[in-house]
Structures are given as structure tokens and as C-alpha cells.
Amino acid sequence: xxxxxxxxxxxxxxxxxxxxxxxxxxxxxxxxxxxxxxxxxxxxxxxxxxxxxxxxxxxxxxxxxxxxxxxxxxxxxxxxxxxxxxxxxxxxxxxxxxxxxxxxxxxxxxxxxxxxxxxxxxxxxxxxxxxxxxxxxxxxxxxxxxxxxxxxxxxxxxxxxxxxxxxxxxxxxxxxxxxxxxxxxxxxxxxxxxxxxxxxxxxxxxxxxxxxxxxxxxxxxxxxxxxxxxxxxxxxxxxxxxxxxxxxxxxxxxxxxxxxxxxxxxxxxxxxxx
Numbered sequence: 001x002x003x004x005x006x007x008x009x010x011x012x013x014x015x016x017x018x019x020x021x022x023x024x025x026x027x028x029x030x031x032x033x034x035x036x037x038x039x040x041x042x043x044x045x046x047x048x049x050x051x052x053x054x055x056x057x058x059x060x061x062x063x064x065x066x067x068x069x070x071x072x073x074x075x076x077x078x079x080x081x082x083x084x085x086x087x088x089x090x091x092x093x094x095x096x097x098x099x100x101x102x103x104x105x106x107x108x109x110x111x112x113x114x115x116x117x118x119x120x121x122x123x124x125x126x127x128x129x130x131x132x133x134x135x136x137x138x139x140x141x142x143x144x145x146x147x148x149x150x151x152x153x154x155x156x157x158x159x160x161x162x163x164x165x166x167x168x169x170x171x172x173x174x175x176x177x178x179x180x181x182x183x184x185x186x187x188x189x190x191x192x193x194x195x196x197x198x199x200x201x202x203x204x205x206x207x208x209x210x211x212x213x214x215x216x217x218x219x220x221x222x223x224x225x226x227x228x229x230x231x232x233x234x235x236x237x238x239x240x241x242x243x244x245x246x247x248x249x250x251x252x253x254x255x256x257x258x259x260x261x262x263x264x265x266x267x268x269x270x271x272x273x274x
Contacts, residue, residue: 058082059099062210062234064191072106073113078132078188079210079233087111100132102189105145119169120151129159130186138167141177141185191233200225200243200261207236213257215240221263222249 059065059077067075070087077083081099085092092108094101095116105113107126115122117131117138127145131138140149146160152170159165159174162182166173177185180196187194193206201223204215210233217223225247231239240259243249250264 053088054084054086056082056084061212064188069106071108071111071113074104076102076104076189078102096131096133098133100130100188102128102130102186104128117167120149120167120172123148123150132185136168139185140165140167141182143182143186187230188233192230193233193239194230195228197226197228199223200227200247200249203227203239204261207231207233207239210234211236211257213254213259215259215261218252218260219263222261225249 057065057067057075057077059079059081061080063079065077067077069075069085069092071092073092075083075085075094078100081101082097083101084095084097087093089111091111092113093116094103094114101115103113103115103124105124105127109125113124113127115124115131117133120138120140122129122131122140124145124147127147128143129145129147130141130143132141133139138151140147140159141164142159142161144161146158148156148158149165149167149172150156151167151172154170154172157165157172157174162177162179164175164177164185166175184194184196193203193210195203195206198206201217204217208214215236227242227247229239229242231242236259240251243261244251244264248264250262252260252262254260
């Protein structure tokens with residue numbers, strides 16, 4: 001004998017869901033699709049507004065670049081540097097993403113020129129200045145005119161030609177720079193590294209900005225030795241030769257192009273053949 005449950009046949013799904021329920025479901029699907037399309041359009045508009053008109057400039061290791069901006073200002077990029085620039089009818093803005101840049105600003109009082117460097121905002125009208133991103137701070141050098149600087153909650157400061165600033169997220173330290181120090185900070189514009197009693201550790205750090213294969217210090221006794229001179233960024237052989245001739249330093253070259261600096265005990269200097 002068959003059970004009653006075995007004789008039960010479920011009606012089609014369309015009969016279970018009423019026509020009104022189907023209409024409600026269709027309306028919900030259409031509303032969700034409309035919202036999705038609207039969100040896509042809004043996202044597209046925001047993207048266009050955010051990125052349209054933004055120009056990106058960069059240099060590789062060992063490269064330098066001079067750029068004429070659309071407003072007549074000049075931008076100079078040091079080795080391994082990157083910036084973004086955006087110009088509108090209301091203002092001009094450049095963001096330094098890495099490295100070092102020098103600016104010569106075309107005067108336009110109606111459109112201030114802002115440079116963003118990490119937490120720092122540097123504003124200029126008709127000015128020439130240099131900005132370098134160091135590991136824990138921003139180094140500003142003003143060579144002509146003046147700029148205002150703001151960073152975090154610190155008070156806005158004015159920096160005039162012949163002066164500089166060390167800018168950190170919560171502080172701005174102003175300093176008066178002599179002509180020699182300004183020349184040293186901007187020597188890269190002439191593809192030169194200028195040293196004035198820096199330690200070997202500091203000097204190799206400067207040259208490594210322009211080398212794909214680094215100069216390494218393999219003996220702590222070498223780090224604190226000091227050297228001066230003016231050397232080309234494009235050829236570190238002069239620097240290495242000067243080290244060996246004037247200091248107890250021995251140069252050992254690696255197959256990958258890197259250089260190891262070792263302390264040389266008493267004895268003749270080994271010649272630099274590369």
C-alpha cells in the first residue's frame with residue numbers, strides 16, 4: 001500500500017511564487033542594477049577628476065632631466081627621482097614622490113605654485129629652490145626669492161634666498177646657508193658631487209645615488225675617514241682614485257660592478273684600474 005506522502009506532487013515553482021512576488025523581485029533586481037551602474041559612473045567621474053591633467057616625470061639611477069613645465073617654470077630632476085605635476089586655472093602643484101628636484105618658478109600671483117614633499121607644503125611665487133627627500137626629513141634650499149613652508153601642526157615659516165630648512169612632520173628648523181654650502185647642495189645640477197670634509201660613509205652615500213652597483217664599506221675604520229674635492233657624478237673612478245692616493249683605503253672590485261672599500265695597512269697604495 002502506497003503512503004500518502006508518496007502521492008504528493010509539488011506544483012511548479014512559477015505557481016508557488018505569485019505574480020506579485022515576481023514583479024517585486026524584478027523591481028529589486030532592476031533597482032540593484034541601477035545602483036551598480038550609478039556607482040560605476042560616479043567612480044569613473046572621480047577617477048577622471050583625480051587623474052586627468054596629472055603629468056608624471058621620473059629619472060632612473062644615474063639619469064638627470066630638465067623639464068619645461070606648461071606655465072613656463074623649470075623643473076630639474078636628480079638621479080632616481082619622481083614627481084607628479086598638476087596645473088589648473090586656480091593653482092599649480094607638484095608632488096615629489098622620491099629623490100630630489102630643483103625648481104625655477106615663473107611668477108604668477110594668481111596661481112600659487114605648491115610643492116608637496118611628504119608632510120611639507122612649500123609655496124612659491126617667483127622663486128628658485130631645491131628640495132631633497134632624505135630618509136627621515138625633507139631638506140629645503142632656497143637660492144632666489146622666498147617660499148613659505150608648512151608641515152603638520154607647526155607654524156608656517158618663510159624661507160628666503162641664502163637660507164634653508166630641515167622639515168620633519170611636526171617641526172621646521174630654519175638655517176642660514178653660506179654660499180659654499182648652497183653650491184655644494186646644488187652641485188648635482190652640474191653633474192658634480194662636491195665634498196668638503198665629509199666622512200667616507202657620507203661620500204659613498206652620495207655616489208651611490210648615481211650607481212646601479214654600490215660602493216660598499218667593508219671595514220669600520222674606513223667609515224670615519226674624511227675627504228674633500230669635486231667629482232663627476234658620471235664617473236666615480238676619480239673619487240676612488242682620490243681615496244687610494246690620499247687615505248689608507250684599498251679598493252676591491254666585485255664582478256657585479258660593486259666596489260668594496262677596505263682599510264689599507266702600511267704599504268703602497270694599489271692602483272685603481274677601472
